[in-house]
Amino acid sequence: MTGHAGDGATPAVECEGVTRRFGGLEAVSQVSLSLAAGERRAIIGPNGAGKTTLFRLISGEMPVTAGRVRLFGRDITTTPCHRRTQLGLGRTFQITNLFPTLSVLDNLVLAALGLGRTKFSMLRPLWTYREPRARALETLDTVGLADRRDGIVRTLSHGEQRQIEMALALLTRPRVLLLDEPTAGLSPAESALMTRAIQRLDRTITILLIEHDMDVVFDIVSRITVLHLGRFFAEGSPAEVRQDPRVQEIYFGAGEVTPC
Amino acid sequence: MEFWVNQTFNGISYAALLFLLGGGLTLIFGVMKIVNIAHGSFYLVGGYLGVALFAATGNFYLALVGSALAVAAGGVVLERVFLRAVEGDDLRQMLLTMGIALFVQDACLLVWGGDPFSLRGPAYFAQSVKLGGFTFPILRLFMIAAAGVLFVVLWWFEEKTRAGAMVRAAIDNAEMTEALGINVPILKMAVFGLGAFLAGVAGVVGSAFMGIYPGLDFEILPYAFVVVIVGGMGSLSGAFVAALVLGLLDNFGKALFPEISYFTLFAPMAIVLAFRPTGLFGRA
Amino acid sequence: MDVAATRAPMRLVTGLAVALAILAGLAPVLPSYVVILMTEGLIYAIAAASLDLLLGFAGLPSLGHSAFFAVGAYTTAILVTRHQASFGAALAASVALAAIVSAAIALLVLRATGIYFMMITLAVALCAWGLAYRWVSLTGGDTGIVGIPRPRVPWVGLASGTLSFYYTVLALFVGCLALYLLLIWSPFGKTLVGIRDSESRMRVLGYNVFLHKAVALVIAGAFAGLAGSLYAYYNGFVGPSTVDLAHSMQFVLMVIVGGPGTLVGPLIGAFAITFLEKMVSVFTERWVMVLAAAYVVTALWAPRGMLGLLRAAR
Incomplete structure (x- = not known):
């Protein structure tokens, strides 16, 4: 690059x-x-x-x-x-576009995995990976949703979903x-x-x-x-x-x- | 020379049957967006009813129309009672049509037993027309004529009438259709009935052509599906062209390479999917 | 390491271990026809769970899974009866060939989504049935391939008895189950769920969605091939009925009856349908009617399966 x-x-x-x-x-x-x-x-x-x-x-x-x-x-x-x-290049959507059946933390972890090689790993549980989780938690803090980390996204308020929308985009480290x-x-x-x-x-x-x-x-x-x-x-x-x-x-x- | 003329003619008459079968399925798929596994059952019931009606009345055309109308009525009931209940869920609709297909299969076995039937039809079906040294069986000519007439009528209906315009709109964009003030539930019911009607016609014609027996419903299903996929899902003209291509390929395939003739079904589908995923006449 | 995240998986593993211990411990005291049925249930459970990876986890409603099952079954049947292949070789070849075929099919079907994907995968299975039926020199046509002997298993010897073959299948089932669990817990497994929930979002997050789906299809196809191979040994006969429409749909039914996207549900579904078939057949010849009713009832009232109903009741 x-x-x-x-x-x-x-x-x-x-x-x-x-x-x-x-x-x-x-x-x-x-x-x-x-x-x-x-x-x-x-x-x-x-x-x-x-x-x-x-x-x-x-x-x-x-x-x-x-x-x-x-x-x-x-x-x-x-x-x-x-x-x-x-x-x-990062992007957010006008109509909220998240992973509705996953928890807030899993939404963010998926975003944190997007750019690495870890996403292809098949034989080791996701929770044993420290780095994507740490980044997800850090971002969760910055958008102020730390206390909702285990909530299923579908059940969150619209305002909270818009914040996650932004958090996902930021986790791809956009320029x-x-x-x-x-x-x-x-x-x-x-x-x-x-x-x-x-x-x-x-x-x-x-x-x-x-x-x-x-x-x-x-x-x-x-x-x-x-x-x-x-x-x-x-x-x-x-x-x-x-x-x-x-x-x-x-x-x-x-x-x-x-x-x- | 005679081989080629005969095989081409046979292929075209087989294509006529495939069009009747696939044309109805493509309309149902296009408007309702469901995987209709019960389509073979319409064919099977149409065939058995046709045989029964012909035995009772002795009139082939009465048997043809009566049986197809009965199948259409069955289709309408099916749509209203069952499919409507799970509208919008592809998998549930597919499971329902599978359940109904199994039910019809077993019910037909109960009613008509395991022996094959054949519909003899009017006496002239057994005769042939001689033309330039070649013989053309009248039954096959009838199949071609029936498919041709139905294609023209359906094409005219779809392109030139107001109801046809609604069908086209529904195929292109289901949500928009609702916004245009079209009564979508009625439209779906009518199209499902029409598709069942065509399959019923195919069943009667098919039982005169190659007989009818238990399991035929699932045996002809691959042909119906491949006609729809190759032609482009929802396109009548596509089904027409695909039926012609597959009818000819299948006939020559069976004559020339009997062993791997099923590749003549699979290969065109694979090629079309690789280069034109929406089918020959499909819209993206 | 997230300790809280391991709680649910540990519960699941405990539950599965108990169930497996029962399956293993009970077999010697059960009548042999029940053990035979359990063997069949285990084989179908491997196949149904592999379909769940697609249907339940990745949101890929493949209706053509029997095609890969049949590739495994025919590969084993042909290698064992015509080339005297060993158990290991037949298994490996079946898995490899099923994976290769599903990779080729993936290239064809993955450009379609949703209802189109269903329609095309179903057509693939129907064509596979046609090939099994007509390609007589390879498949034996309608008569199929008969006389497949029970395998000679390392450390066990010839697994000709009901029990020894049952334990062989059980051992392979446990191996498959462990791999399934690792897969659904892994980052890759999570990406499949992400794709199910929102493909467009996954792309924008930097995922090559096509590649992930293709890999999922290949993995599921490989496991279906393994199940098919075991089925050939179990049944002693492989014919076109292995890949007919009813068989293809039965995998889908097993997944949905149990509960798609749960892994455990399809295992239960596979056992339920297998046992239901045999029990109903004792009382009536109308098994097909009962099966038809199972489809209709599932579609109308239990689209999330038994586990879905349980969850709703709680």
Whole structure:
């Protein structure tokens, strides 16, 4: 792996003319964007703007129809999803995507195992491995769920599940983190806690954030990219985007709440 | 030359039977998304009923329609009473159809015993048409005509009618169908009945062609499944093409390499799955 | 080392050890037809538990498990009757061949998921039945392969008696059980459960989901091949019925009747179905009807099996 992170010259994430077609419909169309290492950027846009689809193209869950994706200068357009994770790309889901029948600790241990060789071990019980367990417990502490470690994930509250969602992504030691509406469905108080947690993340982690709550966006990012109907629409600082009348119009036009 | 013409003709007539069998299964799979192991039972019951009705009335066409309608009615009851109860759980639905298949198998054994039956049909089924030095048995010509007509009717229904459009929508996207205001439960029941009807027709035609006996329900199941998988699950045109390919391959396979002729069933499926996992006409 | 995490596994091991001690100790005082049935139950238990690794743990509802069982059975039958292979050689060859075949099948079936996976694995089993039936020079066709003698076992000699063969199977069963337990407790076993719960999340965590599923299929296929090999020795005859639809589904039924994803459940399920069949057959010829009812009842009222019902009752 190259040590480009942080030198500022090579973008952490680069999309070039990324396109995804479903049948006759272009969900993402010719989107280009570039994130400097350590940058924190939000992607906003009304429903159907193609934000989550773009995430899936960057993470490799879905192949692009056209265009290129680069991670720290390395072309990953055809790299499978799990290899991209090993290259330092992490991601959370808008709709909570955990292991519902497993305990909280096992959820985190699975995340801690993802990058090592231990995951192929078959003849030694998991509980005899110290390292993944230690990392899982440590992360459990940082998200403040230590007392729920033996709870089955399915039985946890939505707010707790959102925290685990974040914890799983962090355990893959991402250098680039894609956060898909981390505060979705959270109460204002929980949302504020989540925002604080994201703010406190290691500054060298590049963050790309999809978020509807503009207060959250303003607290976290320094730049915003606006997508509309699958296309690049506008880009600028939060203040610029907020004042852009065209941006306000697409939100009104689509019958949605304004971003302000 | 005669070998090739005869085998091709035999292959096509066998394909007609395979289409009747697989066409119904692919519709059921496409709309309901279930593994219907009882499909062979529809065939078996259709065959036995056809033999009984023909013996009682002496009219083959009455036996054909009557038996297929009875099987369709059985299918509708099955869907309403049993499958509906465990909707949404693939494994439970599969287990149910397996239980029903075993029940039907044993019930048929009780009613009709272990001896094979054959449906003789009208006298002209035993005759042949001579054309350019080749002979074509009328029974086989009838099979081809029946499958051809049913394919055209079903294709027209699916492509040109409003109900057909609902079926296509359900095959492509089940959730969307509900949102479009289509009465999905009724649609599923109707499609299950239609699939059973086609299998019943296949059973009657098949019992005239190769007889009917205990265990045949499970014996023909591989063919039905491979037709569906090769054609693309849910696609009628796919089932049509797959039946033709498999009917021809099976016939030439049996004639040329009798020992490993089952590879003619397995190999096309393996090849299609390797290169086009969704089948020839399947949508991703 | 997490002491708390070992509590449940230790309870399980204790319970299994007691059950095995009973199975081993009771055999000499039981009538020989019961011991014969127990032998059959153990063989099916090995196969059913291997299917549970797929169906219950990895969430791969394979309906074609009998294909690998049959590969093992036919391999043993052919090697023993035509090439006088030793017990060890026949077992090893059966396991190896079943593993190879399941690796090839895995490449075909793993691109499909859910209901498509079920449909395709079932079609594979049906085709395997067709091959067993028609490939006469290899399989003996409908008549199958007869006259498979009981194995000559190291330290035991010819295991021709009911008891000596029973203990041979029991010993192999214990070995398999130990491996199953290690597997489901291992990191790899945990990844299978992760895949069952959320494939997309596993990918994003850096797992090559396809590879894990393929390895699971190969392991399960190898164990099914071992069970098939023992079945050939047990039955003395291998025919197409080894791999017919009813047989293929019976493995699925055993897993679900017992309780999928529990390992112990399928062992109980295998014994329950084996004993039920023989007991019902004493009273009536309508075993197939009873079996049909077992499927319907399980599907309608006990989709999580007996262990599931127990858990719900508690």
